[in-house]
Structures are given as structure tokens and as C-alpha cells.
Amino acid sequence: MFTLNNDNQVVLTVSEQTPMPPSADFVFQALANSEFADCYVLSKEVKEAFRSGDFEELIVAEKHDATLSIAIADDKMSATATLTSAYGGELMAVSSALELINEANISRGLNEASLESLLGKQFELPPGKQVSSVIAKGQFPVAGKNGSLEKNVQTLADRVRQPKRREDGSVDMRDFGALASVKPGDTLMTHHFATLGRDGFNVIGEVLKAKPGDEVKLIAGDGTKLSGTDDKYLVATIAGVPVDDKYGMRVDDVFTIPNVDVKSGHIEFDGSVIITENIEPGMKVTAKGDITVFGSVESAELNATGSIEVKGGCLGHTKDNDELSNKIVCDGNLTISYAQYTYLSGNQVKIKSQASHCHIKAKNELMIGNPEKGDGKLIGGKVLDAKTMICGEVGTDKGAHTEVHLGHSAVLLKNRTDEIFEQVRQCNQQLEALESEFDKALTVEDADKQQSLLIEISDKQNVNEQLIELLPNKAAKLERAIHMLRDYCYLEVQKSLHSNVELRIFNKVLKTARSYPPLTARIDKNKIELEFKTT
Incomplete structure (x- = not known):
């Protein structure tokens, strides 16, 4: 009844031996019971053929490969x-x-x-x-790991932040135990170098480049050296106390004393200094390392090349010339508990509770109080400079005059930029004057004298022309630094900004006449804008 042609088509042939099937359904049933049951049935064509009439041959199904x-x-x-x-x-x-x-x-x-x-x-x-x-x-690329510095020893800062516990469970804030010390050859840090990562690929074979990790610097500080393959390790070269440095560690000799008073005299030390109790009025402590005071500082003067931490209070008063009697200055970070009538200066300044009638200068951030609690207070006084300031409450509800100046260093840069442009103007004036001198020199009859004058004038012209070429680039760099600094500066107030606060950001001024709720102040569209926080 059914045969397969060369085109893989199943053919129904009507003859005397194979009479015309009675219906299309009969054909479909016959196919289902035949060896061609799995073929693709041409149902539409078969039904149409039966509606049209008689036929001798009919393609009823097809073989399809997978x-x-x-x-x-x-x-x-x-x-x-x-x-x-x-x-x-x-x-x-x-x-x-x-x-x-x-x-x-x-x-x-x-x-x-x-x-x-x-x-x-x-x-x-x-x-x-x-x-x-x-x-x-495919496989996605795996980014390289950033380089890191692993401490192999405790530093002075690590140790003094871990006071001893008494047997009753209380903490003795004046006893921080034996100082961490190292000897020559001890490994201080291990440099774990950044890795390149692993390249990936897609299914068509394209390579997906991995982002290599960022490297960190490890630089040998005083009393240390780099050692091992590729300078992997930082080791001590002297005996002393390891101290955190910007790009690693240094090893300092440490001077420890209970009190700084008239009995001890002023302290001046090349390394770090630890005062386990107090610094009395009129005393000075100068250190080329860090200064740590476990007690209070009253009407004294502290100066450190490293960082300063005062566990107790910093108390002073106003002198006859309106200067403050207590002065604490460091190149590193400054951390204190609270301060009154004290001049404070550091890279980052952190005051744990409040500052009252102080003069404060931070190279970068000023933080007063715990930012999670918003419990810090700035009462009166002046913030002379900082890039950012975070404080719970600025001023008082009684209107104590308080000044906050952020981005003052940008003002100094602006002044320097103005000086550069003035210098360019003067150079142009000098070039005009030198042109006249050049013309006059050409009229000198003595050939030797004329040659000498022309060389002198030419040298001056070259100097001024070089300055005119270099100074605008320098000014442009300063302008970029000014804009970056200005855009970065902000004041974050977590509870209240009170009246009689004079806020300066760069060269813009805002004087408050009432109290404000939590806000962030920054320069926007060339003026100080207040962005209030929503809860």
C-alpha cells in the first residue's frame, strides 16, 4: 500500500491490487500501523486529495532526520x-x-x-x-587580589588600646602591660603582593582579561629594612617599639614617664613618648614619634611628628593676648576625649565627646563624638580648617558664637593662584621693557659693549618667557586642586545646627539666625546649600 521514494517521501499508490482507500482517516490509521508510523504525516495534503477526487499516487508522509x-x-x-x-x-x-x-x-x-x-x-x-x-x-575573569600588608607584631598603638583587666574584671586604664618590643632581625610585616587574576573566556574563544589587583607600598621606616625575595618582608634593624607608619612601620625607642611636671622638666625625645598619668600646666612635650597620654593635659604644649592620643581631658584658658594656654599639635592623627580652651591641630582630629571654645585645625577630617550616636558637641570657638566635619551639635541653643571654616586651604591655594597670575602680568611688563632696552642697545656704537648688553637682555627675556610658559600650567594645576577640594568639603550635623554659627566653606559664608535640624552643608551652584536629612 505504501512505498518510499528516493526523496524519502511515503507514497500511496492506487491500483487494481490496491483499490482507493475509503477516507483520509483510513490512510492515517494504515500509516500508524505501518513501518512508516514515525514519519511526518502530510495530513492537510491527504485530506485535500480525498476532497478533490480520485488519484493514482499520493504523497502521504515524509521522513525527516533529527x-x-x-x-x-x-x-x-x-x-x-x-x-x-x-x-x-x-x-x-x-x-x-x-x-x-x-x-x-x-x-x-x-x-x-x-x-x-x-x-x-x-x-x-x-x-x-x-x-x-x-x-x-564560558568562564568569567577572576579579578586579582589587592596587595596587603600583614602585621607580624603588635605596634605601640595596638598595645595601648588594650589595657589590662583586673582580677575583678574591671579595666585598669593606666596599666597597658609590657610594651611590644622587637630586636634586630625580627620580622615586622609581610607584603602579600597583588595578584594578576585569572583571565576568562567566552564560548567563541575570545579572552576576557582579568583586572589585576591594586598594589600597596611597603617602605622601610626608621629602624627597619626590606628583606627577602622581592623585598617581601620588613624587618627591624634596631631594638625598640614598632610603630605604624604610612607605608609600613618604623621602630622607635620609647620614653615612658608617669607625670610631666616641674620635677621631670620638659620632655624632648627623638622617638615616641608615653605619659601614664598627667601633664601639668606650663610643661612641654616634644616627640619625633607619637605621644600617648593616659591622663589629662592642662595648659601645656604637645608637639609630635607622629600621632597624639590623650585619654583624658585637654583643659586650658584664654591668655591676655587671646591665645589659648593649651596647645596640642601633631603631623599625624589627633585623638582626645574632650577639650576646653585648647588649640588642636592634626591630620585627622577626633574628639570623643565635646570641644568648648577651642581652636581646631584638621588637615583632613574633623570628627566630634560618635557618628553613630550623634552625641558630639562643638560649643563656641573656631574650626580654623578641615576638609570635612562631622558633629552631633554645632553651637548652643543660647547662641554661643561659633565659627566653622572648611576648605580654608583652598583659599590659600586661590591666593597662590592670584599671585601666579600677577607674576605672569609682571613678566609681560618686563618683556615690554626689555624690548625697549633691546632697541636702545642696538644704537650703542661700541661693538663689545653692544654685544654684552644684547646678551644680558636676551638672558632676561629667556627667563621671563620661560616663566610665562610654565606659570599658567602651575596655576591650572592649582585651580584643579581648588575645585576638587571645594567640591569635597562638607559639614554633617547629626542633631542641631544652632543660631549664631558662622559657617565658611571655601570663600562662601553662611550665618545662621535660627536652629536647624540634622543636615549636610556643602557648596552647590557657587553657594552654601543645606540638605536636610529625612528619617
Whole structure:
């Protein structure tokens, strides 16, 4: 009844031996019971033929081989194969599938097990059904690890922040135990170098470059040296106490004394100084390292190349010339508990509770109180300079006059820029004058004298021309620094900004006439804007 032609088509032939079937449904049932049951039945064409009338031959079904299509994701990080099972035709062989994958330009990340599993489903699927599976995956690049510095010893700062506990569980704030000390050859730090990371790839074989880690510097401070392969280790060269430095550590000899008073005299030391009790009025402590005071500082003068930490209070008064009697200055960070009538200056200044009628200068950040609690207070006095300031309450509800000047260093840079432009103007004036002198020199009859004058004038012209060329670039750099600094400066008030506060950011001024709720103040559109916090 049915035969297969050379085009893989199933043909129904009507003859004397095989009479015309009574209906299309009869043909469909006969196909289902024949060897061509899995072929693709041309239902529409068969029904149309029976409606049209008699026929001698009719194509009733077709053999279709299994197919495999490949789709690559937009990001090229995966490829999905879709298998369509055969209609009585040939199954999809692994070799044929690999050829199709190769034609799709998939060259990396192929999972052969997934492909074989997908092709194995041909034996389960009904004819013409589809099933898909991810057969290839790329690998994302793995960024390199940043370099880091591992401490191998405790520093002075680490140690003094860990006071001893008494047997009853209380803390003795004056007893911090034995100082951490090192001897020559001890390893202070280990430099874990940044790694390059691991490159990735997509399924078409493109390499995805990894971002290398950022490196950190390890620089030998005083009393140390670099050692090992690629200078991996920082080791001590002298006996002493390790102290944190900007790019590593240094080793200091440390001077420790209970009190600084008339009995001890002024203290001046090349290393770090620890005062376990108090500094009395009129005394001076100068250190090329850090200064740590476990008690209070009253009407004294502290100056450190490193950092200063005062566990107790800093108390002073106003002198006849309006200067403050208590002065604490350091190049590093300054941390104190509270202060009154004290001049404070450091890189970062942190006051744990409040500052009353003080003069404060921070190279970078000024923080008063715990920022999570907003409990810090600035009462009266002046903030002479800081880039950023965070404080719970500025001023008082009674209107104590308080001045806050942020970005004052940008004002100084602006003044320097103005000086540069004035210098350029003067150079241009001098060049004009030198032109006249040059013309006059040409009229000198004595040839030797004329030559000498022309050389002298030419040298002066060259100097001024070089300055005119260099100075604008210098001014442009200063202008960029000014804009960056100005845009970075802000005041964050976490509870109240009271009346009679004079706020200056760069060269803009805002004077408060009432109290404000929590806010952030910064320069926007060339004026000080207040951005109030919403809860």
C-alpha cells in the first residue's frame, strides 16, 4: 500500500491490487500501523486529495532526520543546543553534532557530557519533539587580589588600646602591660603582593582579561629594612617599639614617664613618648614619634611628628593676648576625649565627646563624638580648617558664637593662584621693557659693549618667557586642586545646627539666625546649600 521514494517521501499508490482507500482517516490509521508510523504525516495534503477526487499516487508522509540548532547567548558566555527528534529519519550522531558546533564558532567551554546526554534523549522522545540543553559555558575573569600588608607584631598603638583587666574584671586604664618590643632581625610585616587574576573566556574563544589587583607600598621606616625575595618582608634593624607608619612601620625607642611636671622638666625625645598619668600646666612635650597620654593635659604644649592620643581631658584658658594656654599639635592623627580652651591641630582630629571654645585645625577630617550616636558637641570657638566635619551639635541653643571654616586651604591655594597670575602680568611688563632696552642697545656704537648688553637682555627675556610658559600650567594645576577640594568639603550635623554659627566653606559664608535640624552643608551652584536629612 505504501512505498518510499528516493526523496524519502511515503507514497500511496492506487491500483487494481490496491483499490482507493475509503477516507483520509483510513490512510492515517494504515500509516500508524505501518513501518512508516514515525514519519511526518502530510495530513492537510491527504485530506485535500480525498476532497478533490480520485488519484493514482499520493504523497502521504515524509521522513525527516533529527536536527540540532545552536544558539549563542548575547554575552557569548553560553551556548544552547536544541535537538528536534527525527520523523522516521536518521538520528543525530555525535560527530554530526560536533560539526554543527564547530560551524557555530564554538571553540571553548564545550561540555561533552551535556551534549551526549542531550543526544541520548533521541531514544526517548516522540517524533518531532524538541529538547534544549546548555552545552558550552564560558568562564568569567577572576579579578586579582589587592596587595596587603600583614602585621607580624603588635605596634605601640595596638598595645595601648588594650589595657589590662583586673582580677575583678574591671579595666585598669593606666596599666597597658609590657610594651611590644622587637630586636634586630625580627620580622615586622609581610607584603602579600597583588595578584594578576585569572583571565576568562567566552564560548567563541575570545579572552576576557582579568583586572589585576591594586598594589600597596611597603617602605622601610626608621629602624627597619626590606628583606627577602622581592623585598617581601620588613624587618627591624634596631631594638625598640614598632610603630605604624604610612607605608609600613618604623621602630622607635620609647620614653615612658608617669607625670610631666616641674620635677621631670620638659620632655624632648627623638622617638615616641608615653605619659601614664598627667601633664601639668606650663610643661612641654616634644616627640619625633607619637605621644600617648593616659591622663589629662592642662595648659601645656604637645608637639609630635607622629600621632597624639590623650585619654583624658585637654583643659586650658584664654591668655591676655587671646591665645589659648593649651596647645596640642601633631603631623599625624589627633585623638582626645574632650577639650576646653585648647588649640588642636592634626591630620585627622577626633574628639570623643565635646570641644568648648577651642581652636581646631584638621588637615583632613574633623570628627566630634560618635557618628553613630550623634552625641558630639562643638560649643563656641573656631574650626580654623578641615576638609570635612562631622558633629552631633554645632553651637548652643543660647547662641554661643561659633565659627566653622572648611576648605580654608583652598583659599590659600586661590591666593597662590592670584599671585601666579600677577607674576605672569609682571613678566609681560618686563618683556615690554626689555624690548625697549633691546632697541636702545642696538644704537650703542661700541661693538663689545653692544654685544654684552644684547646678551644680558636676551638672558632676561629667556627667563621671563620661560616663566610665562610654565606659570599658567602651575596655576591650572592649582585651580584643579581648588575645585576638587571645594567640591569635597562638607559639614554633617547629626542633631542641631544652632543660631549664631558662622559657617565658611571655601570663600562662601553662611550665618545662621535660627536652629536647624540634622543636615549636610556643602557648596552647590557657587553657594552654601543645606540638605536636610529625612528619617
